[in-house]
Amino acid sequence: MTVRRIVGPLALVVLLCAVAVAVYFSTRDAARQRAASAVVIVHGLVGSEKEAYLRDPLVLDELRKNGFDLRIETAGSRDMATRADLKTYDFAFPAGAPAGARLKTLVGAHDVYTPFFTPMTVASWKPIAQILMVNGIVRREGSQLMIVDMPKLLAAEISGKRWHDFKSSQAYDVDKSVLVSTTDPRKSNSGIMYAALASYVLNGNQIVDDRAKIARIQPEINGLFLRQGYEESSSAGPFEDYLEIGMGKAPLVMIYESQFIEYELANPSDRNGDKVLLYPKPTIYTKHTFVPISANGDRLGQLFVNDPVLQHLAVDHGFRIQDTAYSRAFWKKNGIAVPDELIDVVDPPSYEFLETIITGVERAFAQN
Secondary structure (H helix, E strand, O other): OOHHHHHHHHHHHHHHHHHHHHHHHHHHHHHHHHHHHHOEEEEEEEOHHHHHHHOOHHHHHHHHHOOEEEEEEEOOHHHHOOOOOHHHOOEEEOEOHHHHHHHHHHHOOOOOEEEEEEEEEEEEEHHHHHHHHHOOOEEEEOOOEEEEEHHHHHHHHHOOOEHHHOOOOHHHOOOOEOOOEOOOOOOOHHHHHHHHHHHHHHOOOOOOOOHHHHHHHHHHHHHHHHOOOOOOOOOHHHHHHHHHOOOOOOOOEEEEHHHHHHHHHHOHHHOOOOEEEEEEEOEEEEEEEEEEOOHHHHHHHHHHHHOHHHHHHHHHOOOEOOOHHHHHHHHHHOOOOOOOOOOOEEOOOOHHHHHHHHHHHHHHHHOO
16 A cells, blocks of 8 residues: 555545534534623612622523523612612612512512512510510510511600610619611611601501601601611611621611521521511511613513522522522521511502602711
8 A cells, every 4th residue: 555545535534524624613612602692781779688699600600591690789678769860770679569669660660570588576685585575575476486576666665675674684684775776778778668667556557648647757757767876778787687696786787687598598507596687577578679770670670580590699698589489498407597478568668758868867977
């Protein structure tokens, strides 16, 4: 066999291999370019209570699989509604249906989406809960659930009661006013929700629906916030004080249930300590309302509601979703003791009347 007869076929094989490699890399690069062009960058304003969820690598990966590269900035729910640059974003994702309704009107959105929600709760401590139980403000239902009677707790706050005034207060015998620590309602939704809940109770267990009713209860609502002193602008602040400083600084803290669940999921060894979650009766839900501003924002809102991976990841971060069976199974599997459902839940006032209440709080701060 001559050299030419050997080299010829080899050269053909090499040529074919080279062509195949070239075609492979060309096809791969084209696929990458198509994939890159299919992914759109979306910018949004979000409440800080959702930041951990929206920065979760698993959430970001699922969004990219569905064509979205997420960019977020945190802002207070009330602040979002006063921004002049809303149209430069693809969506706003505040905490609370009233803020969502206001934003929907401002940006002219056809629809809004509620991927998940969470009840407002009070983070406390077993010695504090025991004092309140002895004094008829807290009671236990079942083996885990502890209910705080909001009319009685608000009455103690408004009357200027101090912790050492309670019967059997040896575990917290201090000359501090009985107060629920909140965020600043002028900036943060969790503080606003406390004002909304207080307005319902102080209005005779009715949602306030006119300014005359608000005027009657406004001084009492103002006092709930003025007597606290400095208030954080983010829901993360009071909860961090609760975790890091403890009972001395924060005996009662208004938080989202999702914050407590998320902490327990991340710190299972800390579940048997003195921390306890109290459920106000009545309580109020925070509905995390997604407000699309652009067409891409609308597609993203639908994805958050309908994608099962994103829904289940929300439960990983403590939120409640419409699929209650999944939530119950998840809580049971992970040893999270929370009620399946809450039955004494009230709605906040409309945005107009809630804004009237918060404006009244603003004036009270300005005068002090």
